[in-house]
Amino acid sequence: MNLEEPAGGIGISGLPMVKTGHMTEIRQMAYQPAGGGSAAVEMMTFDRLREVNDGGTQRADFQVLALIDAGHGSVTVDFLRHPLRRRSAVWVAPGAVHRWDDIAGVDGHIVLFVPTAPVTRATRECVALSDLLTQWSIPDTDWPFVDAARNHLLLEASAPCADRAEELSEILLSALIARLRPPHGDARSTNPTFRRFQSSVEAHFREHHDAGYYARALGYAPRTLSRAVQEATGRTAKAYLVARIVLEAQRLLAHDRLSAAACAAALGFPDASNFSVFFQKATGLRPGAWQATVTV
The missing domain is CATH 1.10.10.60 (Homeodomain-like)
Structure with missing residues (x-):
């Protein structure tokens, strides 16, 4: 994700943080891959998030998926505070208002992607749902598969730009989502x-x-x-x-x-x-x- 620092604070995609008196307004974030490319999937570490995060409130037009390896913290999404803990996931859908409240001791990765990035029908339908749980714990039996899928996506993302195949990142993202099996707010909502x-x-x-x-x-x-x-x-x-x-x-x-x-x-x-x-x-x-x- 292209991160810039315009006057007034750190912004994303060139959008500044706007202050009105003592009130910081919501920061609208648009998806803009680093280097101005067309990649539909990007990744960042919590170390990088800490560098650019000022505790402000954000609303993005892209999907935000966080995987927590270690540590404890919290994130507020649409007025509800959710814990960040080891081997858990956080999903922030486009349009949801969110704020990273306490991430000083959190390690892991954040996957940023456009809603159309997943390539399989099942994972696209999953991403389109508006009732996915915001935070959940990943079962110990699932973690090795989730971790492997995440690491494969990381490896592809680390390839030189000239050697990257966009469809591979999208395929690997789909594999990660399929392994995560994000839970719905209601099990019966497949109706x-x-x-x-x-x-x-x-x-x-x-x-x-x-x-x-x-x-x-x-x-x-x-x-x-x-x-x-x-x-x-x-x-x-x-x-x-x-x-x-x-x-x-x-x-x-x-x-x-x-x-x-x-x-x-x-x-x-x-x-x-x-x-x-x-x-x-x-x-x-x-x-x-x-x-x-x-x-x-």
Whole structure:
């Protein structure tokens, strides 16, 4: 990943850290391979991360996969703090707001890649899921295979640029993901009806806030769709959709420090009043009041 240091702090892909008074705004990070190449997969050590990390809050347009070899620390992803410990993994999906809180004693590697980098159907579908667990422990029986897959990817990444074959890195990334077997938030969520709904929500939740739209678009009766979503998540289709919109609103309020009016515009609400009523009904607080309770 190309790391530069513009005025104001360390940025990634030439994007500076922006400060407003005492509040540091979220840093938007775009995928830009080192040297301006077209590689879809890059790797970095925690030593390198410590060199460039200032404790700021980030949102990336690429996948971030960390493998912890030793040490203890923590990372905060979408308002939840997760431990970093030996033989564990962390997965940060594109769009998730995250901050490396405590990594002074952590050893391991971070894999950065674009969502389309995996080459097999199964690993691409895995990467596309929005309910992968953020952090999990890798079983001792799986670790030797995960470690071998990671080391093979590292070896390929260390080859001179002229000798690298991009497809090899993507194949080896797929092997690593397959060996990791990232767990879902719900074991039943392989339901194909739910998966189609989930993908559609990710693509359209900023424009369409009615669960009926997704039923029509996917060709299901509303009850059929809601039943499938409830079986997979324990929530109705409407509740799932509301939760997804609320999460994005919280990201914008807490990290981008947007006003209710700006959030309303970003999330497809007709005006700030409409958005505020929606947010209060879902969280119990008006947007401004909720924003005041959050420290980033």
